[in-house]
Amino acid sequence: xxxxxxxxxxxxxxxxxxxxxxxxxxxxxxxxxxxxxxxxxxxxxxxxxxxxxxxxxxxxxxxxxxxxxxxxxxxxxxxxxxxxxxxxxxxxxxxxxxxxxxxxxxxxxxxxxxxxxxxxxxxxxxxxxxxxxxxxxxxxxxxxxxxxxxxxxxxxxxxxxxxxxxxxxxxxxxx
Numbered sequence: 001x002x003x004x005x006x007x008x009x010x011x012x013x014x015x016x017x018x019x020x021x022x023x024x025x026x027x028x029x030x031x032x033x034x035x036x037x038x039x040x041x042x043x044x045x046x047x048x049x050x051x052x053x054x055x056x057x058x059x060x061x062x063x064x065x066x067x068x069x070x071x072x073x074x075x076x077x078x079x080x081x082x083x084x085x086x087x088x089x090x091x092x093x094x095x096x097x098x099x100x101x102x103x104x105x106x107x108x109x110x111x112x113x114x115x116x117x118x119x120x121x122x123x124x125x126x127x128x129x130x131x132x133x134x135x136x137x138x139x140x141x142x143x144x145x146x147x148x149x150x151x152x153x154x155x156x157x158x159x160x161x162x163x164x165x166x167x168x169x170x171x172x173x174x175x
Contacts, residue, residue, distance in 0.1 A: 002037055003068055009033030034076050041069040045085070063093030071102055079106050087117050094121040104131045110140075122151060129161060138165040 009031035017026045047060035061069060066089035073082035086103040090096060104127065107113050113131050118124050125148050132141035142165045149158050166175035 002041060002065070005033050006031070006037055006068060006072065009037075031075060034072055037068075037072045038076060041065065041072060045069055059088070063089045063096055063099075066092065067096055067099040067102070070099065074102060074106060082106055083116070090123075090127075091117070091119045094119070094123045097123070100127045100130070103127070104134060107131055108135075110135055110137060122148070133161060133165055133168070136168060138168045141165045 013029050013031050016029045020026050020029060041061065044060040044065065059066065066085050070082045070086035070089055073079075073085060083103070083106055086099050086106070089099045090103065093099070100123065103116075107116075110132065113128065118127075125144060129141050129144035129148065132138075132144060142162060145158050145162045145165070149155065149162075152158060163175045166172075
């Protein structure tokens with residue numbers, strides 16, 4: 001229900017942006033359902049979970065609910081809160097790549113990433129490589145991706161990410 005409400009707000013936001021000719025006004029268009037979603041998901045988050053319902057969380061939200069709550073907080077500009085919620089989400093469900101990507105969108109400094117309370121998992125290493133590449137720390141990203149290549153030797157994704165890092169460093173032949 002919450003995700004459908006979020007998507008409905010995003011659809012309406014896109015429609016309003018299309019009708020608004022001024023680019024500055026387009027940036028001010030927001031999802032009108034964010035406040036309601038924030039309140040609903042915040043209440044659910046602070047409600048103790050029934051035994052066995054929400055995985056490892058003491059929250060009333062599972063990893064996917066936490067992800068949506070994190071997205072809502074991020075869209076509302078409450079990035080510090082969103083960081084914590086998204087970390088909870090990826091710690092509960094490490095394979096939820098969308099949550100990792102939203103976490104990466106909030107992280108604008110490598111030092112911030114180092115301080116995140118993330119559980120050790122191989123997806124975390126993919127995230128670190130991704131964020132290092134986004135922050136133009138190409139040599140560190142190459143080291144991370146090279147380590148992952150030992151675990152996943154046939155991964156075309158890793159090959160493409162390493163090529164992108166080489167391209168960013170102007171190593172065109174290697175790329």
